[in-house]
Amino acid sequence: MNAKKIITGVLIVTALAAGIWVIRKNQRPVTADAQVRVEEKIKGPAKAAVKIVEYSDFECPACQKAQVEIKRIFEAFGPQVNLVFRHFPLESHRWSGLAHQAAECASRQGHFWEYHDRLFNDQLIWPKAVNPYEDFMRYAGELNLDLQAFGACLADSRIREDILKEKTGGKELMITATPTFFINGERLVGPMELQTRASEIIRRELGLTPPEASPAAPSPEKP
Amino acid sequence: MIKFQDFGWVLLRVFMGLVFAYAGYMKLLEPIENFRGALASYEVLPYALVPLLAHTVPWVELIFGVFMIAGYAVRPTALVLSFLALCFVLIIASSSAILERGFKDCGCFGQSGPIRLTVYQVFILDILNFFLGLKLFSIKRHLFSLDAWLGPAEADRPVQKSLPFGK
Numbered sequence: 001m002n003a004k005k006i007i008t009g010v011l012i013v014t015a016l017a018a019g020i021w022v023i024r025k026n027q028r029p030v031t032a033d034a035q036v037r038v039e040e041k042i043k044g045p046a047k048a049a050v051k052i053v054e055y056s057d058f059e060c061p062a063c064q065k066a067q068v069e070i071k072r073i074f075e076a077f078g079p080q081v082n083l084v085f086r087h088f089p090l091e092s093h094r095w096s097g098l099a100h101q102a103a104e105c106a107s108r109q110g111h112f113w114e115y116h117d118r119l120f121n122d123q124l125i126w127p128k129a130v131n132p133y134e135d136f137m138r139y140a141g142e143l144n145l146d147l148q149a150f151g152a153c154l155a156d157s158r159i160r161e162d163i164l165k166e167k168t169g170g171k172e173l174m175i176t177a178t179p180t181f182f183i184n185g186e187r188l189v190g191p192m193e194l195q196t197r198a199s200e201i202i203r204r205e206l207g208l209t210p211p212e213a214s215p216a217a218p219s220p221e222k223p
Numbered sequence: 224m225i226k227f228q229d230f231g232w233v234l235l236r237v238f239m240g241l242v243f244a245y246a247g248y249m250k251l252l253e254p255i256e257n258f259r260g261a262l263a264s265y266e267v268l269p270y271a272l273v274p275l276l277a278h279t280v281p282w283v284e285l286i287f288g289v290f291m292i293a294g295y296a297v298r299p300t301a302l303v304l305s306f307l308a309l310c311f312v313l314i315i316a317s318s319s320a321i322l323e324r325g326f327k328d329c330g331c332f333g334q335s336g337p338i339r340l341t342v343y344q345v346f347i348l349d350i351l352n353f354f355l356g357l358k359l360f361s362i363k364r365h366l367f368s369l370d371a372w373l374g375p376a377e378a379d380r381p382v383q384k385s386l387p388f389g390k
Contacts, residue, residue: 004373
């Protein structure tokens with residue numbers, strides 16, 4: 001390869017690197033805390049040292065898979081962490097929008113997390129229904145919610161708009177896949193990343209020693 | 224003499240370059256964790272490799288994609304991109320997560336851009352790119368390329384026959 005060719009190659013690579021650097025630098029930084037949200041749906045103490053923000057879709061199998069890991073995190077770290085749920089229904093999932101609305105309606109009656117768990121537990125059932133409206137009403141009934149208010153809420157377009165606003169906030173964070181988590185601001189995408197890195201990040205945030213050095217500490221591995 | 228067919232190879236070369244350059248560019252615009260998460264979710268690669276690949280693959284795609292469009296070092300570039308396409312084919316084919324869950328989007332073109340291909344469409348595209356890369360590698364001279372403009376490499380120059388004692 002002659003010198004002219006080498007110099008040309010170096011110039012192309014430098015120009016590309018500089019271009020990407022400039023574009024990235026001009027991207028507006030947004031944090032998960034600054035996002036528009038419907039009423040905050042929070043599990044665990046509000047002032048916990050570690051805040052996990054989850055953008056999720058009730059019809060997404062990967063989101064359901066992540067629930068096991070979230071449960072394990074709460075078992076391991078208890079009151080030191082809290083979880084904030086944010087709606088991110090994907091267009092490719094037929095009933096996801098309605099499911100999120102149902103969960104939001106349950107939230108207005110103070111039962112978001114129970115409804116959330118039910119939607120994920122029955123993820124193989126309601127998404128396959130011709131119309132899951134009856135399933136959602138049944139779940140609400142089983143949680144002893146006010147069914148009249150719940151039904152009215154399910155038909156309320158303002159709730160739908162609020163959910164979409166929350167999703168738009170997620171898009172501004174360049175969230176493109178569910179589930180996406182922010183653990184004290186650090187982004188993790190997908191259940192595999194959560195399973196592999198969450199404990200390590202939480203430990204670091206809490207100032208705990210790594211599990212190798214502390215046998216009594218909860219292990220990041222699954223049992 | 225330039226054949227009509229040679230123009231076809233130019234178009235295909237630019238097409239292949241655009242595919243890779245766009246894929247790399249879109250991934251680089253997004254937080255790197257998005258691609259990292261997509262790679263991890265395939266559950267094929269050893270997890271220790273995922274962070275390194277998430278940082279390097281988008282740059283390799285962008286740089287070699289632009290090289291291909293510009294016709295710079297076409298033959299080695301074609302080989303690199305062909306190898307990359309083969310790796311993508313193998314990853315998709317061996318990912319039980321993809322086959323079982325039927326991912327609608329592989330994250331191959333970033334996930335926020337206007338081009339959204341299904342995993343199966345990307346699979347076909349990668350197979351085509353693999354063979355196209357091999358074909359482009361086999362072509363010695365490329366029209367409308369920096370290679371042609373900058374002149375042949377020393378190794379490609381015709382050997383000048385000279386008399387044993389000078390002129």
